């Protein structure tokens with residue numbers, strides 16, 4: 121993270137902390153605000169330049185040291201989040217709400233908390249890395265999308281590594297089934 125981003129983050133945190141004091145006392149630690157995607161940003165998982173690719177993006181602000189990680193796709197964000205060293209961490213996570221923005225060019229005003237979002241897995245719409253997870257703030261929007269583009273609606277906590285490679289996994293399974301049947305006849 122560069123210095124400008126860090127200063128900006130600290131300023132945002134300070135403002136949020138002040139606001140929290142006047143309101144809910146339970147809200148001791150403020151959640152950092154989303155950071156905008158900028159040209160030249162690289163995906164933390166695959167290293168691709170994120171700009172110019174369709175589909176929802178992801179970002180994480182790490183729990184411990186508030187480092188910003190950006191991801192070319194929700195798929196790559198989950199590939200990182202589901203790693204054993206991240207799975208139980210309270211990283212702040214953002215994804216685009218695709219009900220609010222254009223699939224081809226998602227706008228950062230549509231970033232929402234990924235942990236509260238609904239995801240369509242296995243649809244026909246492609247992200248930066250091919251098959252991806254379409255993210256939505258509202259479950260009804262996710263259902264509408266799944267009706268139009270196929271796939272299954274899942275909550276954040278329901279996503280597993282198996283969901284990240286659905287397209288590829290199904291093809292290889294088909295091939296293996298065929299071989300297993302052939303060999304079994306001997």
Ligand code: ZN
Pocket residue numbers: 163164165166167168191192193196249
């Ligand atoms: Zn990536």
Ligand code: CU1
Pocket residue numbers: 163166167168192248249
């Ligand atoms: Cu990539």
